[in-house]
């Protein structure tokens with residue numbers, strides 16, 4: 001069976017985010033969707049999966065609300081469900097950024113669409129900087145050709161890297177991320193810091209893969225669902241990451257089987273055999289090391305998971 005995977009965000013004003021969260025959670029339950037959604041006064045951010053009918057009904061319901069009329073969905077098709085659980089959470093920001101003072105509806109970088117961005121990548125103009133605003137574990141496994149990457153483990157550390165970026169102040173800077181949401185604030189922050197020529201890849205790597213064949217994206221795109229990584233480049237795909245154990249090319253992301261290490265790293269199937277799914281002999285010897293089942297993916301127990309947990313309506317009322 002085909003499963004649709006939706007990725008979307010929308011900066012808009014939500015007057016009563018708590019009530020909205022409750023109603024939105026109910027909508028997802030009614031449609032039997034799974035995934036992760038964040039609701040805040042500044043908007044909505046989510047990735048969900050479900051049947052084609054459910055996902056289409058969801059998109060129609062969301063965009064029929066005038067507050068979300070401009071919400072754009074990236075739609076992927078997967079042969080398996082991308083999530084096992086549903087979480088609809090209320091937070092202070094829809095992406096944790098340390099940039100809560102910025103409203104992208106007031107100021108943000110100019111959108112550049114995938115087709116135009118593809119030409120920029122082909123031109124390799126020295127006065128244009130392609131800036132990846134994602135974290136280490138994401139750009140390690142895939143990034144655009146010639147992109148500048150940052151040594152950060154979390155997007156909230158992006159503003160700390162401004163000193164490093166000041167040398168690009170006189171250049172045209174184009175930011176990108178997975179689905180576009182981080183760039184809304186990252187590009188706005190660059191403008192705030194005195195950068196003048198700031199653009200953002202509209203819809204991020206995912207939309208670029210869907211609309212511009214992913215050309216010149218090197219490696220795979222890290223995604224926040226069960227797939228972990230996803231192919232986006234159907235023109236000139238490559239592998240840029242190396243197996244942590246063998247050093248051979250590999251874009252298979254795993255966690256070290258030692259739960260105290262849990263390092264999130266590329267490891268080939270061959271490499272994983274060496275230390276039973278651990279990153280080192282030391283981790284392998286840890287008495288708590290988990291059994292390596294060939295996936296390197298240690299799903300938290302589903303025991304006791306109840307999608308209705310945060311919902312006021314009880315399951316029996318459905």
Ligand SMILES: [Zn+2]
Pocket residue numbers: 256257258261262263278279280283
């Ligand atoms: Zn380890």
